[in-house]
Amino acid sequence: DSGSAKTTPEQYDIQYLTPVEIGTPAQTLNLDFDSGSSDLWVFSTDTPSSSVNGQTQYDPSSSSSSEEVSGASWSISYGDGSSSSGSVYHDVVNVGGVSFDSQAVESASKVSDQFAQDSNNDGLLGLAFSTLNTVTPTSEKTFFDNIIDNLDVAAWTADLKYHEAGTYDFGVIDDSKYTGDISYVDVDDSQGFWSFTADIDGTSVEGIADTGTTLALFPDDVVSAYYKQVDGAEEDSQQGGYVFPCDADLPDLTFSPGDAKITIPGEYINYAPADESGSTCFGGIQSSADVGINIYGDIALKAAFVVFDQTTSSPRLGWASK
Numbered sequence: 001d002s003g004s005a006k007t008t009p010e011q012y013d014i015q016y017l018t019p020v021e022i023g024t025p026a027q028t029l030n031l032d033f034d035s036g037s038s039d040l041w042v043f044s045t046d047t048p049s050s051s052v053n054g055q056t057q058y059d060p061s062s063s064s065s066s067e068e069v070s071g072a073s074w075s076i077s078y079g080d081g082s083s084s085s086g087s088v089y090h091d092v093v094n095v096g097g098v099s100f101d102s103q104a105v106e107s108a109s110k111v112s113d114q115f116a117q118d119s120n121n122d123g124l125l126g127l128a129f130s131t132l133n134t135v136t137p138t139s140e141k142t143f144f145d146n147i148i149d150n151l152d153v154a155a156w157t158a159d160l161k162y163h164e165a166g167t168y169d170f171g172v173i174d175d176s177k178y179t180g181d182i183s184y185v186d187v188d189d190s191q192g193f194w195s196f197t198a199d200i201d202g203t204s205v206e207g208i209a210d211t212g213t214t215l216a217l218f219p220d221d222v223v224s225a226y227y228k229q230v231d232g233a234e235e236d237s238q239q240g241g242y243v244f245p246c247d248a249d250l251p252d253l254t255f256s257p258g259d260a261k262i263t264i265p266g267e268y269i270n271y272a273p274a275d276e277s278g279s280t281c282f283g284g285i286q287s288s289a290d291v292g293i294n295i296y297g298d299i300a301l302k303a304a305f306v307v308f309d310q311t312t313s314s315p316r317l318g319w320a321s322k
C-alpha cells in the first residue's frame with residue numbers, strides 16, 4: 001500500500017489540516033496531523049454542543065463499522081495547555097487511500113476552549129510513537145503503527161509548505177518532492193518523540209520533529225544570536241517572545257541534520273503581526289527556555305522534505321532540501 005493526502009494550512013500556517021475518512025459510509029473530518037503526540041481524537045456526537053463551533057462531528061451511530069471499546073477512555077494535554085478527553089471506538093480510517101479497518105478513533109466528550117474556538121480543526125491524528133498513546137486501560141496504536149506492515153515502504157513523509165498546500169505521504173518516498181539527496185539521522189524514541197540532533201550555527205541542538213507545533217523553539221543562545229542580527233528586534237514578555245518591526249530584513253537560518261543543510265528563509269521567520277497595528281511582527285523562531293524541550297516545528301519543517309522512517313531496526317529521520 002501507499003497513499004498521499006493533501007494538507008492545507010490555516011491562516012499564517014498556524015496548523016495544517018488533512019482530510020481523513022472515518023467509518024462506513026465515510027465521514028470526512030479535517031484533522032491536524034501531529035508527530036508530537038499519539039492519539040487520534042475527533043469532535044463527535046459525544047462533544048457537548050456548547051463546545052462545537054463549526055467543526056465536523058464524527059457520528060459512530062451512523063457508521064455500520066464502528067464498535068465502541070468497552071471501558072476505554074482517554075485524556076490528553078498539550079504543551080500549549082490545550083486538552084481533550086473522552087471515550088473510544090474502533091472504525092475504518094482511510095488517509096489518502098491507505099486504510100485500516102479497526103483504528104482507535106477517540107471520541108471527545110470534553111475539549112478545551114482553544115479547540116472549541118478552532119472551527120476548522122475537527123481533531124488530531126497522532127504520528128509520534130504509540131508509547132505516548134493515552135487510552136486506558138489498554139493503550140492503542142497510532143494510524144502509522146497500524147498500517148506499517150501493509151506499506152510498500154515503512155515510512156511516511158511530510159512536505160509542508162509556506163502559505164500553500166503540501167502533502168503527507170504514507171508508504172512511498174516521492175523523489176519528485178525534493179532536490180539532492182536525503183540525509184538520514186538517528187532518532188531517539190525513548191521519550192516517544194521523533195527526537196534528533198542538528199547543528200545550528202555551530203550549536204548542537206537536540207529536539208523533536210513536531211508537525212503539530214507552529215513555530216520552532218530553540219535554545220536561548222541560538223535564538224538571541226539570531227535576533228541580534230535584526231534591527232529593532234527584542235524579546236517582549238508581554239507579546240510572548242521575540243518581536244521586531246514588520247519591515248525588518250530577516251536573515252535565513254540553516255540547520256544541519258547529518259549531511260543535510262536545511263535553510264529556513266528569513267521570510268518564513270517573519271511569522272505574523274503581533275498586534276492590530278501591523279507594525280510589530282512576531283518571530284517564527286522562539287526560545288525553548290520555558291518549554292524544557294527544543295521543537296523543530298512547522299517553521300523548520302516547511303523548509304524541508306522529511307522522512308519519518310521505520311525501514312530499519314531503529315527509527316530514523318530523513319532530511320532533504322526542496
Ligand SMILES: O=C(CN1CCCCC1)Nc1ccc2c(c1)OCO2
Pocket residue numbers: 032034036078079080081082124212213214290291295
Ligand atoms: O502544544 C503544542 C502542539 N499542540 C498540538 C496539538 C494541538 C494543539 C497544539 N505545542 C507546544 C509545545 C510546547 C510548548 C508550546 C506548544 O507552547 C509552549 O511550549
